[in-house]
Amino acid sequence: MPIINKLFPPEQWIDPDAVPRPVVTFGMALERLDSFELDFHRHAKSQLLLTLRGVLSCEIEGGLWLVPPQSAIWIPGGTMHSVTAAGTLEGYNAFIDPAVATGLPGQCCSLTATPLLRELMIRAAHLPMLYTEGGMESNLVTLLLDEMRLAPLGTLHLPMPADARLRALVAGLMANPADRGTMQTWAARSGMSERTLARLIAAQTGMSFGRWRQQLRVMLALQWLAKGLSIQKVADGLGYESAGSFVTMFRKVLGAPPGRYMARRERADREASAP
Structure with missing residues (x-):
């Protein structure tokens, strides 16, 4: 291993x-x-x-x-x-x-x-x-x-659907998270009606399409921030119109803006590594 x-x-x-x-x-x-x-x-x-x-x-x-x-x-x-x-x-x-x-x-x-x-x-x-x-x-x-x-349970989990059409949709979203296509757009790309897409993704992930995509963006944002990307670059990469709108979403989901959240993680990292 x-x-x-x-x-x-x-x-x-x-x-x-x-x-x-x-x-x-x-x-x-x-x-x-x-x-x-x-x-x-x-x-x-x-x-x-x-x-x-x-x-x-x-x-x-x-x-x-x-x-x-x-x-x-x-x-x-x-x-x-x-x-x-x-x-x-x-x-x-x-x-x-x-x-x-x-x-x-x-x-x-x-x-x-x-x-x-x-x-x-x-x-x-x-x-x-x-x-x-x-x-x-x-x-x-x-x-x-x-x-x-x-240990308390964490929340950074993204349910993955099993349906082949949804997996193709997921692959597209992960490959291009900046794509701002609506649910109707993604349903058409997947060969489904909007209603069918909504029903399938709720049944297989327990989330709405919008909530699932938001969770994906949060997870990608954390990965990119940990690699040193700026908030502006992360916002651009995720398809937000401005850094401010990205920060608002991030704060709503994780309880703190990106800079404070990552600083808190880094501080905990230093404390854990201290002799």
């Missing part, structure tokens, strides 16, 4: 499913300017993926999750998923045996990382791979599992 363990050189990467411990935690640090993509795969152990720097997205059947800094995603064991990131990425992966995952979500979801969860993930990543069971190291792992169960 292409996971960078801070305690081991790349030639010693280890498949966490092969490690006979209930919880296996790796640190990862990818310094890249281009994009990084891990194609669809699965593992028997469940996975908690926490990011400290950078933004990554994870797609499973039926959903796309965004993981900004100081957030995490929970992926139940056996779930087919892909991971995409760009720029610098730093974070931690914990792989959990289903036998000890009682009380953890049965479905993929995003989590807001508490300060204690971050510290426990970092500490667990420095345990020996085959840590001693039944002592202090096992107690640390138990506490980590308890804190995972208490």
